[in-house]
Amino acid sequence: MVKENILKKVEKTIENYRLLEKDDKVLVGFSGGKDSVCLLYILYLLKEKYNLSLIAFHLNHLIRGKEAYQDEVFCKEFCQKLNIPLIIKRRNVKKYAQKNKLSLEEAGHKLRYYYYEKIAQKENCQKIALAHTASDNVETILLSLISGKGLKRISGILPKNNNIVRPLIDLTAEEVLNFLKENNLTYREDSSNKDLKIPRNYLRNVVIPYLKKLNPKIEKTFRQITELLAWENEYLEKETKKILNSVIKKEKKEILINKENFKNLPLAIKRRVVKEILPNLNFSQIERIVKLPEKPIGKKINLENNLIVYNEYQNLRIFSSDKKISKIFKIKLNKINYFKEINLKLTCQVINIEKIKKFNYNNCEYFDKNDIHLPLFIRFRKEGDFISIKNGKKKLKKLFIDMKIPQKIRDQLPLLCDRKGILWILGVYRAYRGFIKKKTKKVLKVKILKWQNPIYQN
Amino acid sequence: MVKENILKKVEKTIENYRLLEKDDKVLVGFSGGKDSVCLLYILYLLKEKYNLSLIAFHLNHLIRGKEAYQDEVFCKEFCQKLNIPLIIKRRNVKKYAQKNKLSLEEAGHKLRYYYYEKIAQKENCQKIALAHTASDNVETILLSLISGKGLKRISGILPKNNNIVRPLIDLTAEEVLNFLKENNLTYREDSSNKDLKIPRNYLRNVVIPYLKKLNPKIEKTFRQITELLAWENEYLEKETKKILNSVIKKEKKEILINKENFKNLPLAIKRRVVKEILPNLNFSQIERIVKLPEKPIGKKINLENNLIVYNEYQNLRIFSSDKKISKIFKIKLNKINYFKEINLKLTCQVINIEKIKKFNYNNCEYFDKNDIHLPLFIRFRKEGDFISIKNGKKKLKKLFIDMKIPQKIRDQLPLLCDRKGILWILGVYRAYRGFIKKKTKKVLKVKILKWQNPIYQN
Numbered sequence: 001m002v003k004e005n006i007l008k009k010v011e012k013t014i015e016n017y018r019l020l021e022k023d024d025k026v027l028v029g030f031s032g033g034k035d036s037v038c039l040l041y042i043l044y045l046l047k048e049k050y051n052l053s054l055i056a057f058h059l060n061h062l063i064r065g066k067e068a069y070q071d072e073v074f075c076k077e078f079c080q081k082l083n084i085p086l087i088i089k090r091r092n093v094k095k096y097a098q099k100n101k102l103s104l105e106e107a108g109h110k111l112r113y114y115y116y117e118k119i120a121q122k123e124n125c126q127k128i129a130l131a132h133t134a135s136d137n138v139e140t141i142l143l144s145l146i147s148g149k150g151l152k153r154i155s156g157i158l159p160k161n162n163n164i165v166r167p168l169i170d171l172t173a174e175e176v177l178n179f180l181k182e183n184n185l186t187y188r189e190d191s192s193n194k195d196l197k198i199p200r201n202y203l204r205n206v207v208i209p210y211l212k213k214l215n216p217k218i219e220k221t222f223r224q225i226t227e228l229l230a231w232e233n234e235y236l237e238k239e240t241k242k243i244l245n246s247v248i249k250k251e252k253k254e255i256l257i258n259k260e261n262f263k264n265l266p267l268a269i270k271r272r273v274v275k276e277i278l279p280n281l282n283f284s285q286i287e288r289i290v291k292l293p294e295k296p297i298g299k300k301i302n303l304e305n306n307l308i309v310y311n312e313y314q315n316l317r318i319f320s321s322d323k324k325i326s327k328i329f330k331i332k333l334n335k336i337n338y339f340k341e342i343n344l345k346l347t348c349q350v351i352n353i354e355k356i357k358k359f360n361y362n363n364c365e366y367f368d369k370n371d372i373h374l375p376l377f378i379r380f381r382k383e384g385d386f387i388s389i390k391n392g393k394k395k396l397k398k399l400f401i402d403m404k405i406p407q408k409i410r411d412q413l414p415l416l417c418d419r420k421g422i423l424w425i426l427g428v429y430r431a432y433r434g435f436i437k438k439k440t441k442k443v444l445k446v447k448i449l450k451w452q453n454p455i456y457q458n
Numbered sequence: 459m460v461k462e463n464i465l466k467k468v469e470k471t472i473e474n475y476r477l478l479e480k481d482d483k484v485l486v487g488f489s490g491g492k493d494s495v496c497l498l499y500i501l502y503l504l505k506e507k508y509n510l511s512l513i514a515f516h517l518n519h520l521i522r523g524k525e526a527y528q529d530e531v532f533c534k535e536f537c538q539k540l541n542i543p544l545i546i547k548r549r550n551v552k553k554y555a556q557k558n559k560l561s562l563e564e565a566g567h568k569l570r571y572y573y574y575e576k577i578a579q580k581e582n583c584q585k586i587a588l589a590h591t592a593s594d595n596v597e598t599i600l601l602s603l604i605s606g607k608g609l610k611r612i613s614g615i616l617p618k619n620n621n622i623v624r625p626l627i628d629l630t631a632e633e634v635l636n637f638l639k640e641n642n643l644t645y646r647e648d649s650s651n652k653d654l655k656i657p658r659n660y661l662r663n664v665v666i667p668y669l670k671k672l673n674p675k676i677e678k679t680f681r682q683i684t685e686l687l688a689w690e691n692e693y694l695e696k697e698t699k700k701i702l703n704s705v706i707k708k709e710k711k712e713i714l715i716n717k718e719n720f721k722n723l724p725l726a727i728k729r730r731v732v733k734e735i736l737p738n739l740n741f742s743q744i745e746r747i748v749k750l751p752e753k754p755i756g757k758k759i760n761l762e763n764n765l766i767v768y769n770e771y772q773n774l775r776i777f778s779s780d781k782k783i784s785k786i787f788k789i790k791l792n793k794i795n796y797f798k799e800i801n802l803k804l805t806c807q808v809i810n811i812e813k814i815k816k817f818n819y820n821n822c823e824y825f826d827k828n829d830i831h832l833p834l835f836i837r838f839r840k841e842g843d844f845i846s847i848k849n850g851k852k853k854l855k856k857l858f859i860d861m862k863i864p865q866k867i868r869d870q871l872p873l874l875c876d877r878k879g880i881l882w883i884l885g886v887y888r889a890y891r892g893f894i895k896k897k898t899k900k901v902l903k904v905k906i907l908k909w910q911n912p913i914y915q916n
Contacts, residue, residue, distance in 0.1 A: 146672050235694070235725075
């Protein structure tokens with residue numbers, strides 16, 4: 001009975017939102033948890049009806065030690081029973097999170113979606129089916145509401161996003177459990193789901209049970225809210241894009257907002273125009289920009305990343321402040337040097353020339369160690385700087401003009417120096433001094449590991 | 459210190475949203491609770507700066523017995539100290555709620571706002587200041603989110619609605635308490651605020667403390683959300699009204715939606731068009747109407763109140779089904795008869811003719827009791843009905859045609875009858891039978907207390 005009703009409900013969701021079509025090949029995200037077991041089994045039951053081909057995908061996050069491998073085994077056995085091919089990937093999500101400064105949840109999410117798309121493409125799957133439920137949607141809406149990330153919209157989980165479909169989006173967590181019970185399906189419990197330090201778990205286990213006392217059908221209510229807000233948001237985004245070109249003008253690395261046209265827009269659209277141009281701003285910053293045209297001419301707002309918004313007579317001008325950096329960054333040899341403030345990571349190694357099999361000039365430069373006067377450091381240009389060239393030396397200013405390097409970024413190019421002067425304008429031009437010669441024995445190899453070259457940024 | 463900061467914060471709110479202007483006369487809602495004590499005192503402190511005239515208003519809800527009168531006394535004394543005139547009204551909110559089928563909260567709300575407007579008008583107040591805080595706003599947003607009232611928007615409390623202003627809207631409950639403490643201000647505690655059966659109290663005391671653990675600045679976050687949603691909602695409403703006339707056509711009591719034009723609208727606007735026409739529908743009903751143009755011609759949707767939406771070739775036709783009512787409603791003499799189903803309230807009294815000083819034909823008819831054959835009842839017309847006229851009798855059908863009464867409403871006119879036939883087509887035509895004569899001693903006086911006459915409705 002439960003089985004029949006729940007299956008019907010899922011079919012209705014599939015029809016309503018056109019989640020599946022006949023002959024679809026579907027990649028199913030499969031953690032082995034209750035929701036994904038329910039999804040995979042329901043799709044298995046609907047296989048004939050829609051003539052589906054199913055593939056499951058399991059990402060082993062390598063986080064919970066033995067538990068993770070047991071999950072993997074469970075997934076294998078489950079898919080074997082249903083005769084559904086299963087692709088397994090193992091990735092160290094913890095490492096990935098640390099490297100990319102993400103929370104474990106964010107990192108797992110990013111990696112999973114990366115593989116979904118990659119595998120779907122490789123396997124020619126028309127759809128990627130994920131097991132999000134109406135209960136997940138309640139958590140997501142509350143999280144986005146409470147998160148306080150300023151202008152981020154209250155947004156829930158949609159039944160369909162491009163090729164990603166969510167057939168369980170109308171089921172509650174209780175319905176999923178009932179379905180599993182009735183069908184004698186087992187599943188794996190993720191022990192981290194009990195960790196109340198994770199906001200989502202805290203909402204699920206602590207807060208939402210209280211809210212359900214006020215509205216036992218909160219899942220349905222929130223599904224309707226998701227529907228409404230998603231489409232209203234889409235409409236507002238489209239409207240904003242429609243008028244955007246009549247309000248802004250892009251000039252190389254600057255953006256101009258025509259004040260006359262901007263003033264006449266409804267406040268809701270004004271905010272969205274600013275958000276479209278500078279998507280990372282928070283609510284207060286957007287409000288300040290929206291109100292800037294009414295302030296005195298010449299008033300400016302300083303934002304993060306050296307961004308400045310300037311109130312001119314006709315326009316709001318948004319540009320990078322190109323602030324001069326006067327600090328000196330000392331380099332340690334044979335270590336990874338990471339200078340956060342300028343987002344630069346590089347290594348300077350001293351090696352014997354025999355060890356270099358092939359000179360690789362991709363983000364690398366090589367210097368005769370004999371011509372180098374330690375210590376090495378990074379600084380930015382100052383008045384009167386020059387660099388050695390073949391027949392003497394050349395003023396940096398002249399060099400930049402000859403190389404047509406834009407005025408704006410000249411102060412942002414890191415200069416690798418030793419005690420005697422500039423060795424390398426990073427990624428742009430190296431000094432003549434220190435070229436590798438026949439008699440060179442020891443080599444200073446400088447390798448840029450991370451740096452956003454402002455010349456190619458545009 | 460607290461005092462200074464909080465006062466500054468309120469002033470900033472007042473300036474930001476232009477809540478008060480110089481020389482304003484302000485009516486202040488004053489319950490005697492912490493928020494309204496804080497508001498009244500802050501306005502008192504700002505009196506000189508804005509050259510305000512202040513009047514306070516207290517509504518005694520007569521609910522909590524002695525407590526309510528003690529509140530009243532507290533308010534009187536507080537206002538006397540500050541030399542602010544106070545208007546007090548006493549209304550039995552419980553009775554009002556029962557009579558109008560409202561919850562106590564709704565009834566109190568309705569009555570208070572009724573008096574705010576009435577007194578503001580009488581006293582020439584430009585503004586009505588209410589003591590809602592940012593904490594109230596958090597509760598309101600969550601309530602509207604959870605309430606599950608379908609298409610009702612997630613909406614918070616705005617700093618300004620026409621002449622109603624809320625200077626404390628950026629303060630949290632904690633800030634209010636700090637301000638009161640620092641200023642040695644006492645206030646009255648409403649014991650009903652502890653009743654967790656009231657959803658708002660449940661949220662305030664049970665749920666929100668948990669949410670604040672995830673975001674301690676939830677008040678600020680929700681204020682920003684209110685700002686964003688209110689303006690986006692206003693924009694969407696305006697856009698909907700702009701296009702409404704190109705999509706709908708009103709034909710007497712019908713509304714036609716042009717399917718061709720409707721189809722091309724974005725889904726968000728489609729929903730809002732339907733909501734604009736039929737504001738009381740819930741989410742599912744609106745969805746069904748939005749999807750109706752894609753269904754077969756001739757398909758119809760039955761809504762409450764006999765409303766029907768019909769899928770025609772070119773239009774969606776929305777009309778009242780004019781269902782025939784076959785039920786008979788018996789009338790009790792000398793009592794108020796209220797027939798809910800047909801929304802009719804009337805009295806039929808038998809009185810001595812001497813008691814009638816003046817015949818009043820406004821919603822009344824008079825019959826010679828001697829010509830009446832009890833019992834009286836109300837029914838609706840049926841085939842072959844006739845009514846007595848001066849020279850005999852006339853078919854109702856013929857009468858309606860002669861009187862040019864629209865076909866559609868003929869079945870909706872209640873007929874007052876006795877055992878011998880029709881006495882009065884309510885509000886339209888009375889039988890010749892039973893006219894008051896010289897010899898009439900006892901009179902049947904029929905008085906309509908409540909009825910929406912469909913003829914004059916349009």
